[in-house]
Amino acid sequence: MLKKIKELLNLNKTLQEKESYLKKIEEKASDKEKIISDTIAEARASIQSESEEIIGTAKKEAEELKDTARSDLSNLISKKDKLEEETNEVEENLEKVNKELTKLMKAATKFKSESVGIKELIEKFPSAVDYTVIEQELMVLEESLGDGVLNTIIELDLHHKDSKILRKDMNAINREIRKVLTSYESRYTTKANKTIYHLMVIGLQAELQNILYTLSYTNLDKALENAKSLADKYLTICGNGNASILPTITRFLSELVPLFKKSIEIEYSYYVQKEKEKEEQRRIKEQMRQEAEEQRILEQERKKIEKEEEKYLKEISNNKELLSKETDLDKIAALVARLKELVEQVEKIEEQKEEIVKRANGKAGYVYVISNLGSFGDNMFKIGMTRRLNPLDRIDELGDASVPFKFDIHAMVFSDDAVGLEQKMHQTLKANRVNKINLRKEFFYSDIVNLENIIQDIDPTVEFTTTMKALEFRQSQSIKEEKSQVI
Template sequence: MIKKIKELFTLNKSLVEKDQLLQEKQRQLEAVESKTAKLEQVIEDTVAPLRTAIEDRGVEIIRAAKEEAALILEESKTTAANLLEDSKRDITELINKKDQLTNEVLQAEETLSKTNKEINRYAKTAKKHKAELLGIKHLMEQFPSAIDYSVIEMHMGTFEESLKEEGLLEPIVQLALHHKNSKILKSEMNANYKDIRNLLASYQSRYNTKANATIYELMVIGLQAELQNILYTLSYSNLDTALENSKTLIEKYLRIAANGNASILPTVTRFLSELEPLFEIAIRIEYKYYMQKELEKEEQRRIREIMRQEAEEKRLLEEERKKIEKEEEKYLQEMAKNRELLNKETDITKIEALEARLKELEEQFDRLEEKKEEVIKRANGKAGYVYVISNLGSFGDNMFKVGMTRRLDPLERVDELGDASVPFKFDVHALVFSDDAVSLEQQLHQTLETQRVNKVNLRKEFFYASVEDLQNIVHSIDPTVEFITTMAAMEYRQSDSMRIKEPVSV
């Protein structure tokens, strides 16, 4: 019994010790859990800002990527539009060139057809005359007694006259000269040839001997054959050479005549001297064709240049419109943001500041809208500025340029004209705005047409005039236009004064 009591006591003591140990372990576990909870809180406190920063940064990166993508897309659209515009312009130029070549081919075919008809006519006339001559010869040989020589002499006289009228003195081989394709030029050339025949007849009539008269005929035949070669080699760029060749030709025949019959040399000299201006007239008549062709080419080039300038100005206006629309978008976003803040704000002072800012933004937006409408109007219409400018250092005080631009700021165009192609900048004397600037420019050009500097290349819009005359012309069209009569020429005058001060080198 005592033994069991001792065992029970021992067991009880062991249970107490176990309970104490369990309680100690429990306290340790609670301490660990407390530390774990604190550690988790510390981790949460540390990680939370990082998580927020990462999320915010991600949003910023996405927003930046979207903005960059939008910018790249807009640049791609602009590049594509520019490429499309360049392609359209190239296609237009190719079409114009094709039309020009087609016209030239048609003209060449028409010229060839006319030449063939003329050759056929000459061939038929030659065959007819040959048959008549053979018939007369056969009649004379077979039936000499049946021939009425008086009638034959009459017919031979008529035949000789017809040969003279059709050009006995002209070369047998006719070159394809351009005056033959124009009724007006052909008429002028025939009148000139008639003057040559009349001159020849007046000198032939001075001699009783047929030999001397024949000398003049032979000279004219040879000279006109040479003249035909000069006319055939004539072009727009070698008029002076052709005139010089004509003078050389006359001089050559004078030298030939000097080695011949001395008794008729003075008369031959006078004849050739009077013939020389008639040859010059013939050259100038043929040259009128080339002048007209060059004017047509210049007109085509002028039209292409106008088209190119219009395309360039429209491109710049389109860029300006897109730029304005981007600015408008920014204003709209800021106005929306201010309206949202205004709806939430309760502070009177902040409300007044927001309303003032909103009003300012709306006014700026309205100004942009007006500017955009003006850009669209310029791009789709004829509105623009006609300018009158001068460049004293480059062209003197008696030459002015009168042109037109659709730019919103016309001074941009004036600055372009004063680039590296001229040594000094242009002075602006007048800027005239018009809803139909094209017609206004044409009106001024027509008024100044007789004073045009370059009468062939009409793209060169320079005119001889005094500043007072230009002022009167501009004010007759619009009296309200401000016209500056002073030629400032700042760069030129400063450069000139510096040259005066520089020491002269010996």
């Protein structure tokens, strides 16, 4: 910094010397122009006088000296042409001098504009002459900048640094940004313009750091808009300050802003991944909640069945006791028949108990495919899984007050590994998932024929209903049309 200030002071001194030299040149040019003008005027006067004298003499001696007069006249005409050529040459030289003067005037104006910054620095910061302080600050600045002013002075604690992949992507973008900054830095040859460029770069990078730091999962669009507004702001400032550099600044920002936007998208990828992780945790918790609820329901079913079993076993015991004492053949036959019925009931209950244990301890259950035409249209389906003994109970829950109409069931597939079957179907339709962040929302875009083919490939024996009944929705539409016709 000290070196730059010294150079600026020397530049100011040189400028003053050039201004003095320029004034001398202007004075000499003015004197030369006057001399040339006087010479031209005298030459023209002389030519006019000599021409008149020669013509007069020629007329008087025309009769006697025609040959001599013609010869002299020819010589005089040649002399006149030569003088005119010399005059034109002088005028051309004068024009060249004027052009040189114009160039010098422009150069003087440029030097004068660049010296304004130096004068203001001296006027506003008289303490800047304390070179010791400046040298100390310069050393601190150079140490902090590392490779130069094109580096970001302050790097905030951004989230992409926590990911090896995102950090690699961001480093690649930063290299592209530095490449652009370096390429445009070389276009500024004067120290004043290069200083302004460096200040602009520092401002742009600070703005980018702020945008990245304030980024969140919900404000990506705002961050991208801020990057665009940043470019518009700098274009406005440059256009208002010096319109001649506007085309260059426009090209510069048109290359830089897309890289800024990529930086924002890389940082945003962290929030997307975090949101996915949160949703996965929510999905797991929701799955655990559903499993706990299903376990509770299965336990209720088990207790209910055990009570029924206890009732049947008690009746069997009573009937056996009666049978042991009965002597009437008709009553004995009736008791035997009843005992047979009770034993069959107990066997069914045992099967139900085994099914409950299987559901509670394993992955058995139903995978369902359902739709809701009135709520979601004809190309959106929910594919889920339940361990309920009666899977329709789960479908009724989904069609509660949270949606305007009940769901239609297209398929209900029983599987010993319902969890795996559900995951397989979800993976098959992964590209068509409606909500790609919250995986608990098990809705997928598809047509009914495609879903039927998927189910048939899994289990050809499963009955698949392609019709969307949507009774409540169609009845509601019919009532609406009737009212419309009455009106």
